Amino acid sequence: MDIKQYMEQVGKQARAASRLIAAASTDAKNTALNAMAAKIRERQAELLAANERDLAQARADGLEPAMVDRLTLTAKGVESMAQGLEQIASLPDPVGEITNVKRRPSGIQVGHMRVPLGVIGIIYEARPNVTADAAGLCLKSGNAAILRGGKEALNCNQAIAACVRAGLAAAGLPETAVQVIETTDRAAVGELITMPQYVDVIVPRGGKGLIERISKDARVPVIKHLDGNCHVYIDDDADEAKILPIVENSKTQRYGTCNTAEGLLIARSVAKKFLPAIGKLLAGKGVEMRGCAESLAILREAGIDNAKLVAATEQDWFEEYLAPIIAVKVVDGLDAAIDHINTYSSQHTDSIVSENYTKSMRFLREVDSASVMVNASTRFADGFEYGLGAEIGISTDKIHARGPVGLEGLTSQKWIVFGNGEVRK
Amino acid sequence: MDIKQYMEQVGKQARAASRLIAAASTDAKNTALNAMAAKIRERQAELLAANERDLAQARADGLEPAMVDRLTLTAKGVESMAQGLEQIASLPDPVGEITNVKRRPSGIQVGHMRVPLGVIGIIYEARPNVTADAAGLCLKSGNAAILRGGKEALNCNQAIAACVRAGLAAAGLPETAVQVIETTDRAAVGELITMPQYVDVIVPRGGKGLIERISKDARVPVIKHLDGNCHVYIDDDADEAKILPIVENSKTQRYGTCNTAEGLLIARSVAKKFLPAIGKLLAGKGVEMRGCAESLAILREAGIDNAKLVAATEQDWFEEYLAPIIAVKVVDGLDAAIDHINTYSSQHTDSIVSENYTKSMRFLREVDSASVMVNASTRFADGFEYGLGAEIGISTDKIHARGPVGLEGLTSQKWIVFGNGEVRK
Incomplete structure (x- = not known):
């Protein structure tokens, strides 16, 4: 597989899908989220079997018990993924919110409209539940997502990704709105974080080492969480x-x-x-x-x-x-x-x-x-305790989003102008 | 001059000053802004003479007429710098604004407080008025500033910087809150954009070439304006x-x-x-x-x-x-x-x-x-037309600030929690 070419293709598809997802109705997004949850419940046995293949490999590779623990998906874990998606469906849609419209002396009315960021790249480690969680948060906030999970969780992540795609299809939304990278080649991460033409922001979820590495090499803005002292x-x-x-x-x-x-x-x-x-x-x-x-x-x-x-x-x-x-x-x-x-x-x-x-x-x-x-x-200091309903991570950055990042942190505000034929003097 | 050591010193001073400026009262900041304006008016002859030295050098170096034009400071230009600072003094202080405080089921009240970003690095080209303008905007938004102007404008920028420092001193604020880089060595820019420990955000103002170069090499977030198609x-x-x-x-x-x-x-x-x-x-x-x-x-x-x-x-x-x-x-x-x-x-x-x-x-x-x-x-699409009162630039980025960036774009929001002894269950 030519990684550069593969990631270019993934990026192009994500960019194209992001336009459709940005314009999708709240109803379509919620339908997709609920359908994903249903698929996840329906395919529980399949997900657990995929996870078992990952675990067997992990044990054979001699992974640390803590890592094996994080990698493990249980029936309870599957149910909680499904519930997580349903909860995201129940949150208010942040996209399209118009605020702060003021009339200016020129006659125009100027305000803000909340809009998706576009394409979000999520890079995470072992936990397979992040796949469903991140897919749901990106979709609800109107963004396309490119997910890159840990190589240890590949089988399970792909099985979850299939449920996500089925959910998108059920709502008439493009399946490329959520793409899970299919290669474990590390070069894919290098490409993902250096494609500003296709990716608008990177959210790494994992240890400090991962985040520092990504921040250092990224050519795309990174919403990062370093340490908590x-x-x-x-x-x-x-x-x-x-x-x-x-x-x-x-x-x-x-x-x-x-x-x-x-x-x-x-x-x-x-x-x-x-x-x-x-x-x-x-x-x-x-x-x-x-x-x-x-x-x-x-x-x-x-x-x-x-x-x-x-x-x-x-x-x-x-x-x-x-x-x-x-x-x-x-x-x-x-x-x-x-x-x-x-x-x-x-x-x-x-x-x-x-x-x-x-x-x-x-x-x-x-x-x-x-x-x-x-x-x-x-x-x-937690998204649920603060009332965000869900959390993609906690930012220790100072620009864009600080602290717990929920759906709003995956959006930005553009300026909108309601005019009546005004021109500038 | 050891550029690395010099920039390290500038960065340390800026970080230390940023804490004092963040906590400064609105009154102290406005006093400083008005004192800067008064100094600029008082020293008009001095500023014009410094500009004349820059212009003589520019002509000797055979600079393009358009560049010489941008470099030129007139008596009217001096007055308009002074007025610009007074206008910034008249704008509402964005720092400390508390919004959106909500009581949570746990009993805590959670909301947002608007705070300065910290230290802002501004990199610009020939126009000397940017020195006063950027200094004023950073100060009013509670940030320390490190300014790096074009080498063609060095004499004039240093003369303006002296007025800025005099204004800060008049209000009892640290003179290191606004530092104008004293060397024309390009390596200083390389240092400035790779000191995340001292600089929180870079705002480049200039041609697309400058901005692309800076974005490519920066290890600090950049609020950038590329083209306007x-x-x-x-x-x-x-x-x-x-x-x-x-x-x-x-x-x-x-x-x-x-x-x-x-x-x-x-x-x-x-x-x-x-x-x-x-x-x-x-x-x-x-x-x-x-x-x-x-x-x-x-x-x-x-x-x-x-x-x-x-x-x-x-x-x-x-x-x-x-x-x-x-x-x-x-x-x-x-x-x-x-x-x-x-x-x-x-x-x-x-x-x-x-x-x-x-x-x-x-x-x-x-x-x-x-x-x-x-x-x-x-x-x-302009900060003044949108009612921002002043503009540090126009962002074509999607995260943090989009479009015209005023005082608010130089701040972010942190979370604040008003508790009464609550603990998490």
Whole structure:
């Protein structure tokens, strides 16, 4: 197979299909989404068999158990893919929304219309459910999609793709609106991210390594999610009753998610008062604390298990542990906390615990992260929790979309002008 | 001078200043803008003398007259720079705007806050007024700026930069919030566009060559404006009274602007009726028509000066002439017009002349351009005409900002969460 030629063909077909999908009615898109869900349910046995072939190969290749785990599709997983598509069908259609129309002195009326981006390339790793999920989100937002899944999931992805195509056909929409790359050749990714004539944006979903590689080589805009080094700052004026629940939930509800807190900052004036209880809670949950000298002294004094206390290095302030470890630092107060966060955080999600109005508002305004919170767990930074209904990913970029990206993040706004024969003076 | 080290220093200073500028009050920013304007007026003689040194060098180097023209700063130009800054001071501050706050079932309230992008790099060519203009727009939108002007304008740019710094100092803001690169070494541009750690977005202002070069090499997002191949489509249901004014204004008001029409499409059913008058008007203004066979036959039949009629090649449909030339094509109707535009236009600005509601709405929705118009001249695609108050450029990108980019285009929205101790279930 000539990869360049194959990808050129895929790109051309996607561009042509994108025009039809952009103009498709909400009804046609929803019909397709519901038909995809029905097909997925109907072909459950087929999908599981395809997945079993992938798993056999993965085991033969000696893949890590965690990877095999991510690759595994169960009957429950199939049902949840189908439900996911039905849920996307139930969301409002973002395309065509007209806002902010104003009459100008020239007589024209100018406003915005929300429109699809065009063709979206999604590059992901093992999880086969992404195939259905990404196809659904791209379709509902009026975009054509080119999906490139992990080579480990090829059989299952192709089986899901067949259901997606059947759904599109059932609604009279072009099957090329969602194309799943049929080769596992890595060169296909290289082509996909360097075809601005056919692809409008790339959304990589996977580990930091994948995303950095793609961002480096892409000639197409990338909506990317790098690390999640999130912080909780306990202010001088924190409400004692809110501290432990927020720290516990932010750090220990799940260790492997990007919105988990990796850093705890506490104002000096309240460090001696609150840090012992926090330390006890975290140590009790098996969380290691990498602290500054001041915080370690307080924690040791409070009798926290020394095995859980480690002196932090400069690198710890940058770290996304994704593990039962948290960096702890005593800071002078709000300004120092904001400084620390703006220096070391990954601009993902940071939260202040405070009852002080002015300091809370300053934290919201001055912390330069995608999600900034007052008195809430960092774990809320999520498309479903924010009410987006679905999420294609979380962006740590500053342009276009920040934070959880839903259907709107897959659209942009063009200008529309309603005139009555006006000309410019 | 070690360029890498110098740019690293500039970048670090910009990043540090960006935090202070992001948190600056509207009053401080406006005070700085008005003080810059006052300094520019006060130092008029100095600015003109610096410009004279640049012009002498340009003439000695044998620069093209058009280039020398763009480089020239007059007393009127100085006054208009000052007024531009005062106008930016009078615009509403986009930073801190909170919108769309909704309560979620978990109890948290989630919304958006508009925030600066951070550090903006502006790369431009000869015109020295861009220095003041870009500095003002970046400051008002809460961003730090790194400006890199054309080497021909170095003396004048540095003199303007001194006024900008004086204005910042007068308002107690850091002078490093606006830095004008002091070297003409091209390597400085290479550094500027590959420092994502210090620069959040690049806005190139200049010819297509400059912009293509920058986009190709940038490791930082680029808000770019490529060509303006704009169209007017005369529909079967066009109002005769609106046709000539819109065609005349779109094509002939100014030939060198990006929102000038370069293509005219006309529905077959009305081509014989309307094309002769259009041809007469255009030929009378000295505009050459590069037509399809059908349009040429009609125009010849109507006795239009044959010297103004040329057979169009495929390349003509892509062309941005920036000259008294227009491509003319007879099309079947709306679908063919939309097809032609989505195939050949540069997705800048396209306009339909029609009284038909359904066709007008379809044109608005289906033409995939930054500005889409009904019964209005393409020349309206402009930040001032759209009511933005000021314009940093016009984007032909699809993500982040499309079309005229004003203060809002230099900001993004982060998520904010107002909680009351909520944790995720």
